[in-house]
Amino acid sequence: MKITLFIPCFIDACFPKAGVSAVEILERLGHTIDYPKELTCCGQPAFNSGYWEESRTTAIKVLERLKATEVVVIVSGSCGAMIKNFYPELFAGTEHEEAARTLSAKVYEFSDFLVTKLGVTDLGAQFPHKVTFHDGCHGLRELGIKQQPRKLLSHVRGLELVEMGEVESCCGFGGTFSAKFPMISTAMGENKCGSALETGAEYIVSNDSSCLMHIQGLLDREGKPLRTIHLAEVLNHR
Template sequence: MPCRAIHISGTHPMRVTLFVPCFIDSLYPNVGMSMVRVLEHLGHSVEFPEEQTCCGQPPFNSGYWDEARAVASKQLDVFKNAEIILSGSGSCGAMFKVFYPELFHGHDREAEAKALSAKTWEFSEFLVNKLGVKDVGARFDGKATFHDGCHGLRELGTKHAPRELLSHVKGLELVEMSEAETCCGFGGTFAVKYPQISTAMAEVKCNSICETKADFVISNDSSCLMQIGGWLDRNIGSVKCLHLAEVLASR
């Protein structure tokens, strides 16, 4: 049931365009829907251009920049008229925001890439720093720890915004793990090109998660959660992964 729009933040209603990366679309649709619910709850309109596909990060990170540019070019078309672009994955957000300008440096569409970069926000940063929202009125009962996705943390500088939002979620107890900023070992194609190294990294991460005795691990990056969840489900079973948006959409 759609929420009745209540206008919590002091800003005027915005038209927000979602970038829902390919794997969230297929594997984690609830993450996207949760973002929709939170944004509509705050009184903003959400749109999702159906023509979007992938940000192009897989070929980009593999060194095939021509192919990446071809894919990225498509997204420049798709998001041309967006005012605000929100990504549910810090990693794909970083691709838009940080790497598109580099990918298109010296190419025809450099100016468009820079413009796209300027409009792109990570979900929690948008809520806290653009909208000035700290409390989205969520309730979630449980003990959780937060994983900082590397791209969100180091490319986009997101550290405090998700914690700020989570600190206002009723019923939620947030405990920090010692390795919060340590990479989970996903790294895109790295996870399948070097599975043993990637898995050793996941083990370090998950041991740190388990040390907190949390029931949930929350992150703002679904790709990390795929890795963390993949290891936890195989080896532990009891700790559940949730995207920040899913927690914020809980009532």
């Protein structure tokens, strides 16, 4: 299968390992990767901030470039939800509405793609650590991804998954919310870090690097030894 990989801007810049791991995993499964390097961002920051016109400027480029693709995989629940669920809203009543719907139907978040579309759960990975899993809200509630990453983790050799308390609670990132209301965002993040620390895990794994960026930022400030890691990296660890 020819898989078009959409690498969100912050993964490209700050967390490339997540993208690299996804490429390596999918190629190992025998697929061809197409990386549209003219794409950078899905337009979510502007969209979430109320600037839909500016968001559309970015999103139209995504629509056009991904039009001729077979299937699109995104290594982020949040950006996946943006394209899958919010593009049809963003373009509702415009000439691009149809294109947005067509694209929506062929977009997958990475873990969902592996489990639901490819039917793969064991990637032969090895990661001998105690981990806890954080569900990014967009992946969890917009895309309904809950079991997929857990199924994948259950086949990782040596990995012990310990669920944290209030596991479905938001970590408090929320995009521009984290800068507009840093005090609330931080308080939410403190609760999340607290729940994760209580598990005694060494790693917080997630399918959303944006949450992890916020969580890691808090942990580093507090000098906590807990590390964050993207699911793709764990699944690519051998």
